[in-house]
Amino acid sequence: MSDIAIELEDLTVAYERHPAVHHVSGTIAAGSLTAIAGPNGAGKSSLLKAIIGELRPSSGTIRHRLKRTDFGYLPQAADINRRFPISVLDTVLLGSWRQAGAFLNIASADRGRAHDALGVVGLEGFERRSIASLSAGQFQRVLFARLLLQDASVILLDEPFTAIDGRTTRDLLEIVADWHGEGRTVLAVLHDFEQVRAHFPRTLLLAREVIGWGATADVMSPANLRKAWVTAERWDESAGICEPAR
Incomplete structure (x- = not known):
């Protein structure tokens, strides 16, 4: 995993001039499995959106040689409108839209792959169900x-x-482990620290700024976790700066 997939240099992402993430620098190795952890409001989702290109950095640089089609992105469930009248199968087939084109000229091979993917996630027979009828876990x-x-x-x-x-x-954690075993690069925003410790060998601990980034056992230390929460609590939302410790 010596090759670098993504490099962040002094990256700041802001909303209305208020930094969501502040001066983040580091590298994501190709084929690595990394958790992004930290307090609520730490900028974890904003960092993902900047990497995927949904948010433009206020300053700093994101470097990689990847095409847009090299990225797969799963947003938070709250950001997805499940009231749209679409079937389970058609939702899965949206995964091939970049290859099929805007009008979804889906080949029979893609439909076969979609059925196979539903089998992998344990949803055989759900193809015609509306996504609005699914439980949170099924969706x-x-x-x-x-x-x-x-x-x-x-x-x-x-x-x-x-x-x-x-x-x-x-x-789903087994699928994530399979992706890692296949050499894919995976980054996941997580709140459950036990999941982080048990399943993710590397962690970026974020509190709008980097608290620690490296091997999970080292980063998720009690001292770093205390520092993350203290840093988050001292962040002045109105000024967008971190007050010095008193």
Whole structure:
């Protein structure tokens, strides 16, 4: 994993001049499995959106040699409109839209792959179901099936296991482990520190600025976790700066 997939240099991402992430520097190795952890409001989702190109950096640089089609992105469930009248199968097939084109000229091979992906996530027989009829865990399985069909080399997951049942979490963590075993680069925003310690060998601990970045056992130390929460609490939302410790 010596090759660098993505490099961040002095990266700041801001909303209305208020930094969401502040002067972040570091590298993401190709084929690495990294958790992005930290307090609420630490800028974790903003960092993912900057990497994927949904947010423009206020300053600093994101370097990589990847095409847009090399990225697979799973946003937070709250950002997805499930009221749109679309079937499970058609939702999964959206994973091939870059290859199929805007009008989704889906080949039979893609449909076969979509059925296979639904089998992998445990949703055989759900093809014609409306996504609005699914539980939170079932819908998350559908989104993972869409990522399987997309077949991206870099996968970004924003809170992929929030508000879903334990069995679904375990099944989807196995898929994440498979991606890592295949040499894909995976970054996941997570709140469950036990999941981070058990399943992710590397961690970026973020509190708008980098608290620690490296091997999970080293980064997720009690001292670093205390520092992350103190840093988050001292961040002045109105000024967008971190007050010095008193």
